[in-house]
Amino acid sequence: xxxxxxxxxxxxxxxxxxxxxxxxxxxxxxxxxxxxxxxxxxxxxxxxxxxxxxxxxxxxxxxxxxxxxxxxxxxxxxxxxxxxxxxxxxxxxxxxxxxxxxxxxxxxxxxxxxxxxxxx
DNA sequence: CGTCTGACGCACG
DNA sequence: GCGTGCGCCAGAC
Numbered sequence: 001x002x003x004x005x006x007x008x009x010x011x012x013x014x015x016x017x018x019x020x021x022x023x024x025x026x027x028x029x030x031x032x033x034x035x036x037x038x039x040x041x042x043x044x045x046x047x048x049x050x051x052x053x054x055x056x057x058x059x060x061x062x063x064x065x066x067x068x069x070x071x072x073x074x075x076x077x078x079x080x081x082x083x084x085x086x087x088x089x090x091x092x093x094x095x096x097x098x099x100x101x102x103x104x105x106x107x108x109x110x111x112x113x114x115x116x117x118x119x120x
Numbered sequence: 121c122g123t124c125t126g127a128c129g130c131a132c133g
Numbered sequence: 134g135c136g137t138g139c140g141c142c143a144g145a146c
Contacts, residue, residue, distance in 0.1 A: 016142060035128050039141080045129090047141040052127035054143090072128065079127030089127095 008119040016044065020054040021061055023115050027069040030096040031113035032105055034073050041115040048073075056082055068092040075108030 008026065010019060019042040027033055035055075036048040044050070051070070058065040068089045072078045077100065080089040090100045099106035 036130095039128080044141060046139090048128035048130095049126065049140085050128085050142040053125095055127050057143090067127080070127080073130095077127090082127055 005118050005120050010042070016042070016047070016050065017054045017057070020051050021058065021065055023119075024055075024058070024065050024067065024070060025063070026115070026119065027066055027113055029066075029069075030098060030111070032069050032071055032075070032093070032098065032108070032111050033113045033115060035070060036073050037112075037114050037116065038070065041119070052079065055079060066092075069113075071105055071108075075105035077103045077105070 006026075010022060014022060020038055023038050023041055034048075035051040036045070039045055039047045039051045055065075055067045055070060058067045067079065068083070070079070077089050077093075080086050080103065083089045083092075090103070093100055093105070098111060105111065
C-alpha cells in the first residue's frame with residue numbers, strides 16, 4: 001500500500017505568515033510547489049503574492065524554511081534574486097536533484113507537490 | 121490614515 | 134503571446 005499523503009493539522013491560531021511557513025517546511029526535498037498552491041491551501045487562493053512576501057522574510061524565522069522549493073505557477077525561479085546569491089536558489093534545487101534550465105524547473109508537472117492534495 | 125510596492129495568478133483585450 | 138488591472142496581506146513612509 002502506498003502512502004502519498006501525510007496527515008497534517010494547521011494550528012488554528014496561526015496567522016497568514018505562520019501558515020505559509022508551516023506548509024513550506026513540509027515540502028519534501030527534490031519536490032517543488034507554487035506560491036499559489038500554498039495560498040490556496042491556507043484558505044486565501046488569491047493571496048499568492050503575499051506568499052512571496054512571506055518568503056522574503058522567511059530567513060528571519062526560526063528553523064529551516066526551504067524557500068527555494070517554491071516557484072511560480074510556470075516553474076520559473078522568480079525569487080532567485082532574493083537569495084544571498086542569484087544562483088543559490090538553482091544550486092539548492094540541483095543539490096536535491098531538480099534540473100533547472102533557463103531559470104525554469106524541468107519536469108515541473110512531475111515534481112509538483114500540491115499541499116491541497118498531499119496533506120490531509 | 122492614504123498610498124505604494126511586492127518572490128503571484130487570473131481575467132480580459 | 135503580451136500588456137493591463139485587480140485582489141490578496143504586510144510593511145514602509
